[in-house]
Amino acid sequence: NAGVMQNPRHLVRRRGQEARLRCSPMKGHSHVYWYRQLPEEGLKFMVYLQKENIIDESGMPKERFSAEFPKEGPSILRIQQVVRGDSAAYFCASSPPASGSKDEQFFGPGTRLTVL
Amino acid sequence: GQQLNQSPQSMFIQEGEDVSMNCTSSSIFNTWLWYKQEPGEGPVLLIALYKAGELTSNGRLTAQFGITRKDSFLNISASIPSDVGIYFCAGRPYSSASKIIFGSGTRLSIRP
Numbered sequence: 001n002a003g004v005m006q007n008p009r010h011l012v013r014r015r016g017q018e019a020r021l022r023c024s025p026m027k028g029h030s031h032v033y034w035y036r037q038l039p040e041e042g043l044k045f046m047v048y049l050q051k052e053n054i055i056d057e058s059g060m061p062k063e064r065f066s067a068e069f070p071k072e073g074p075s076i077l078r079i080q081q082v083v084r085g086d087s088a089a090y091f092c093a094s095s096p097p098a099s100g101s102k103d104e105q106f107f108g109p110g111t112r113l114t115v116l
Numbered sequence: 117g118q119q120l121n122q123s124p125q126s127m128f129i130q131e132g133e134d135v136s137m138n139c140t141s142s143s144i145f146n147t148w149l150w151y152k153q154e155p156g157e158g159p160v161l162l163i164a165l166y167k168a169g170e171l172t173s174n175g176r177l178t179a180q181f182g183i184t185r186k187d188s189f190l191n192i193s194a195s196i197p198s199d200v201g202i203y204f205c206a207g208r209p210y211s212s213a214s215k216i217i218f219g220s221g222t223r224l225s226i227r228p
Binding site: 004019031035042043044045048054055057058059091093103104105106107108109 | 139146147148149151156157159160166170179204206208213214215216217218219220221
């Protein structure tokens, strides 16, 4: 049973370019979360999605950032017109649909974004 | 916004010693989670707690959900070199249906 998969593991972009980060949840998981982590800091919640629905995007910056989790395929975190301050590790997590354990989030290895 | 205060920020201990770290919040939490993160990797879930007063063990790790629902601790007994890493507490506030808040982490280093 494969864990949460993220790609690419490392992504380098120049200022103004677009970054697309992909996340495939664990098999059977229908909830996906995205977090951002700066060096020496904890994880900051960005967005929570279920298939074809954004449930909570209270942690997403208002501009340039968007996320989707289509019916088929991975979840995508998209950052348009990247700036140096977007450089960080972006982690995806998934959790099972059962209400009793839905808070148990399992993390992928992360995508490390570097903006030059 | 809601914050978790995690302490200590870092620990440098002797192999074989017991370790204790904790998290506190000013508001009530419904869930407490403890994760370990190693360099270049994502956090790995160690223990999940869902009920006030709950005490749960995972090998040499023990965690408790505080009675007031505003705190949790993690103990590691007889530390070994592979325990090195950053330990994060996390929790779901009572007021949130979904959002998990993370502490700032405790960096554990061990002298062999």
